[in-house]
Amino acid sequence: MEEGKAYSPDGVFAHLEMLEARAHEAAVKQEETEQQEEKLARLKARAQELRFQRDELRAKVELQEKGQLGKGGVVSDPAQPSARAVLEWKIKSVEATLQVFYLTGISGKLTKRGVCFCISTAYEGTYLDSYCLDLLIKPEVQIHRHSVPVFIPLEQIAKKYLQTDIRRFLSVLSDHLNAYAGRRYQADQLQEHFSDQIEGTLQRNSLCNLLVFSYNVSSKSKTFPFKVRLLYGDLCCSLPTEVVVSCAPDAPVSLAETAAAHSDLFRRVALHKAFRSFSSADESVDGAP
Amino acid sequence: MAVLRPFDKLPALNSAVLLLVSSDEGLQQKLAEAILREKKNFKINIHLATSLPLPSERDHLRPRIDMIVFMIDIKSKYSLKNVEASLAYVDASFFLGKVCFLVTGVGRVNCCSIEMNAIWKLGEIYSSPVLFCELEMEGIRVATAQRLLRMLQICAGHIPGVSALSFGSLMRSSAND
Amino acid sequence: MRGFLDTHRTGQAVALGEDQRPVPLRKHAPGLGDFIMDETVAEYIRRTVLKIPRDEIKTMLQKWGFLSEAQLQTINFHQLKDNISQDVVQLCEENSADIKQAAVLDIIYNYIYPNKRVWSVYQMNKTGEETDFFDLTDFKKKIKRRLRSALKNVTITFREYEDNAVWIRIAWGTPYTKPNQYKTSYVVYHSQTPYVFISASVLKSNLPLLCQALVVASNYHDIREMELRSHSLNSLKDIVFKRYSQNFQTYYPKPLRERDVAPETDLRIIQENKNEKERIERVNREIFGDGPQPKLEFAQYKLETMFKSDPKMDVLDKKEPFRCLVKFSSPHLLESLKSLAPAGMADAPLSPLLTCIPQKARNYFKIREKKGLFPGSFVSP
Numbered sequence: 001m002e003e004g005k006a007y008s009p010d011g012v013f014a015h016l017e018m019l020e021a022r023a024h025e026a027a028v029k030q031e032e033t034e035q036q037e038e039k040l041a042r043l044k045a046r047a048q049e050l051r052f053q054r055d056e057l058r059a060k061v062e063l064q065e066k067g068q069l070g071k072g073g074v075v076s077d078p079a080q081p082s083a084r085a086v087l088e089w090k091i092k093s094v095e096a097t098l099q100v101f102y103l104t105g106i107s108g109k110l111t112k113r114g115v116c117f118c119i120s121t122a123y124e125g126t127y128l129d130s131y132c133l134d135l136l137i138k139p140e141v142q143i144h145r146h147s148v149p150v151f152i153p154l155e156q157i158a159k160k161y162l163q164t165d166i167r168r169f170l171s172v173l174s175d176h177l178n179a180y181a182g183r184r185y186q187a188d189q190l191q192e193h194f195s196d197q198i199e200g201t202l203q204r205n206s207l208c209n210l211l212v213f214s215y216n217v218s219s220k221s222k223t224f225p226f227k228v229r230l231l232y233g234d235l236c237c238s239l240p241t242e243v244v245v246s247c248a249p250d251a252p253v254s255l256a257e258t259a260a261a262h263s264d265l266f267r268r269v270a271l272h273k274a275f276r277s278f279s280s281a282d283e284s285v286d287g288a289p
Numbered sequence: 290m291a292v293l294r295p296f297d298k299l300p301a302l303n304s305a306v307l308l309l310v311s312s313d314e315g316l317q318q319k320l321a322e323a324i325l326r327e328k329k330n331f332k333i334n335i336h337l338a339t340s341l342p343l344p345s346e347r348d349h350l351r352p353r354i355d356m357i358v359f360m361i362d363i364k365s366k367y368s369l370k371n372v373e374a375s376l377a378y379v380d381a382s383f384f385l386g387k388v389c390f391l392v393t394g395v396g397r398v399n400c401c402s403i404e405m406n407a408i409w410k411l412g413e414i415y416s417s418p419v420l421f422c423e424l425e426m427e428g429i430r431v432a433t434a435q436r437l438l439r440m441l442q443i444c445a446g447h448i449p450g451v452s453a454l455s456f457g458s459l460m461r462s463s464a465n466d
Numbered sequence: 467m468r469g470f471l472d473t474h475r476t477g478q479a480v481a482l483g484e485d486q487r488p489v490p491l492r493k494h495a496p497g498l499g500d501f502i503m504d505e506t507v508a509e510y511i512r513r514t515v516l517k518i519p520r521d522e523i524k525t526m527l528q529k530w531g532f533l534s535e536a537q538l539q540t541i542n543f544h545q546l547k548d549n550i551s552q553d554v555v556q557l558c559e560e561n562s563a564d565i566k567q568a569a570v571l572d573i574i575y576n577y578i579y580p581n582k583r584v585w586s587v588y589q590m591n592k593t594g595e596e597t598d599f600f601d602l603t604d605f606k607k608k609i610k611r612r613l614r615s616a617l618k619n620v621t622i623t624f625r626e627y628e629d630n631a632v633w634i635r636i637a638w639g640t641p642y643t644k645p646n647q648y649k650t651s652y653v654v655y656h657s658q659t660p661y662v663f664i665s666a667s668v669l670k671s672n673l674p675l676l677c678q679a680l681v682v683a684s685n686y687h688d689i690r691e692m693e694l695r696s697h698s699l700n701s702l703k704d705i706v707f708k709r710y711s712q713n714f715q716t717y718y719p720k721p722l723r724e725r726d727v728a729p730e731t732d733l734r735i736i737q738e739n740k741n742e743k744e745r746i747e748r749v750n751r752e753i754f755g756d757g758p759q760p761k762l763e764f765a766q767y768k769l770e771t772m773f774k775s776d777p778k779m780d781v782l783d784k785k786e787p788f789r790c791l792v793k794f795s796s797p798h799l800l801e802s803l804k805s806l807a808p809a810g811m812a813d814a815p816l817s818p819l820l821t822c823i824p825q826k827a828r829n830y831f832k833i834r835e836k837k838g839l840f841p842g843s844f845v846s847p
């Protein structure tokens with residue numbers, strides 16, 4: 001109490017208030033530690049439970065491995081799985097199969113009012129963007145919403161095939177999307193890996209069906225710019241239908257041949273691959289003498 | 290729709306159950322946490338609901354509710370409407386001291402969009418105490434939590450000699466003075 | 467000193483190897499026979515620089531590329547913006563800038579701050595099915611020819627960006643007056659798409675001419691306004707290019723996400739409305755998807771419906787439609803609509819009139835009698 005007096009010049013009430021505050025603080029702290037302890041106990045129990053589960057699973061895996069080694073796949077399960085477990089397993093495997101469908105490029109899922117198709121694009125073994133189409137089937141097939149880029153002629157394709165032949169519709173649309181993704185991928189690759197050879201900017205449009213750029217070709221320790229104009233007349237194709245490679249009129253005659261060779265290559269090979277072959281050819285030429 | 294009754298279930302030993310009804314879930318959660326932080330010598334459960342009636346599918350899981358606190362945000366007319374609509378689903382015997390109106394946001398009277406009269410009237414009609422507080426302020430939040438905890442203790446019958454009804458009438462007579 | 471300035475001026479075109487050079491003289495006396503920059507150009511550059519936040523002035527000038535790196539180094543970017551702008555103008559005078567370069571700086575500013583303007587979307591139509599190769603040079607030529615033939619004095623500036631977008635800035639004049647650089651129109655066009663984003667000038671009278679030029683240059687037949695407006699150009703693009711989150715139901719495997727451990731809630735707190743909350747969340751996700759919403763500032767509904775009342779009551783029972791305008795506004799309208807139901811302020815699902823905005827690509831609506839909607843049906847509490 002003597003100590004308390006020193007703290008409370010304002011009288012008994014202030015002193016009481018202070019004591020109350022202290023008591024409250026201590027009580028809250030005590031409550032907190034109690035809660036912590038409870039929580040700790042709970043978490044420990046949970047950890048125990050999880051550990052037990054893990055051990056069980058491990059034992060199962062071991063058992064299965066042994067069984068497969070011994071009998072070559074035929075596992076006689078010691079405990080017959082319940083009907084429910086079998087059903088769950090079947091559902092899981094069917095779902096996994098449905099998921100794998102996206103690898104084929106076109107997959108679909110039934111919705112409340114129709115079906116939702118997903119078209120995934122790929123170019124030469126690389127998976128690219130995927131696009132979705134939500135179709136309503138009643139009273140007639142119609143596109144409810146979609147994420148197909150606007151410059152893809154979706155409306156025209158739908159007008160032609162949607163009502164009559166949905167397979168055809170999807171395959172044509174998929175061709176368009178794949179070709180577009182492929183063209184864009186080539187242009188992106190070119191910009192990413194060969195920007196040091198390209199002079200200025202690579203000019204392209206949204207559909208990537210017209211690419212204009214110029215690149216440097218060295219001949220006899222001099223560099224000459226080649227101007228390229230690639231026109232992709234077939235929207236379902238990722239190779240150009242029209243290639244113009246031109247060089248300056250003052251360039252040596254041998255370059256005209258190179259230009260012709262390059263032009264032929266552009267027509268046949270993916271853009272970035274064509275460039276890769278140029279640079280490897282350059283190296284071999286440089287390395288030869 | 291099920292009406293909430295105070296005595297349709299048996300009480301659990303050494304525990305109390307509080308029901309907070311509020312359309313502002315953030316504030317409701319804050320208050321609940323503040324109450325749990327306080328030191329108490331009994332088990333407590335706090336049920337949070339946005340409005341009454343409570344969903345019937347959980348009826349069998351719900352213990353007996355000892356006290357209901359209706360939170361009214363002074364800044365939101367909707368919160369008052371929500372409380373008024375919810376009151377219809379409370380059994381009359383709850384109003385014998387086991388209900389309390391908590392008016393929040395009192396610190397910002399200039400943003401007030403509810404008439405004070407409406408709140409006083411509500412307290413009078415349902416003969417239940419009206420508490421005012423500002424839960425955004427730490428100190429007042431703690432004090433409010435303590436106060437509600439004390440009332441809950443009485444409502445749950447943990448304080449020998451004081452019943453919810455006697456406490457309620459005590460509060461009312463002091464307010465009338 | 468003359469020689470110095472001259473080498474400098476020729477140097478800026480290539481802008482390389484300037485770093486080793488001695489700092490060029492900044493203050494030069496006028497009347498030395500230099501090209502004197504147009505007063506209005508100087509003032510325009512100064513005002514444009516003043517609009518840029520101070521710590522971004524340098525990077526923006528670098529993007530502009532008109533002043534060399536060495537020149538930029540002479541500017542103290544820590545002084546008052548007013549002084550910075552004076553210095554920039556001085557350097558521009560040395561490089562004898564004209565309105566074309568000044569316009570490019572303005573485009574760069576507007577590209578970085580598109581939200582300072584209100585953008586409106588226009589849709590173009592064509593009848594044929596021919597595929598178009600869209601040659602940018604051809605497009606530019608056609609726009610210029612069209613606008614110049616009608617009004618002698620126009621400043622037209624183009625700048626391409628990597629997302630196949632071309633930005634067009636037009637300062638309008640008349641055959642007898644110079645273009646007004648402060649009342650410009652901006653057009654953003656993505657090649658081969660039927661959509662044009664226009665931020666019109668206050669001088670509205672030139673809009674039809676601009677639209678005509680766009681239709682001709684991009685090989686379409688007609689153009690109309692789409693009733694979709696916002697400050698956020700990117701959100702408008704997301705809406706019309708269908709890039710906003712639409713939540714398609716597919717088996718397409720979603721990228722595995724680290725399952726976030728829910729913050730451990732106190733077991734003594736029990737949520738009574740958990741199921742309802744989950745339902746609201748599910749319904750909300752079906753409608754709005756998981757991703758962020760496009761940013762719109764308002765949605766407007768014009769009601770032109772008949773007032774329906776008891777035939778016995780002779781109140782307002784006229785054949786005149788009941789006119790009423792409902793306007794929802796918010797700094798981020800779709801996000802706020804999305805949070806209405808979870809906040810308990812509206813019933814889920816919301817009225818399709820509110821949720822169809824990105825799908826229909828419009829935020830101005832007119833509601834008429836035929837459709838059988840009446841005012842009370844969509845305004846949730």
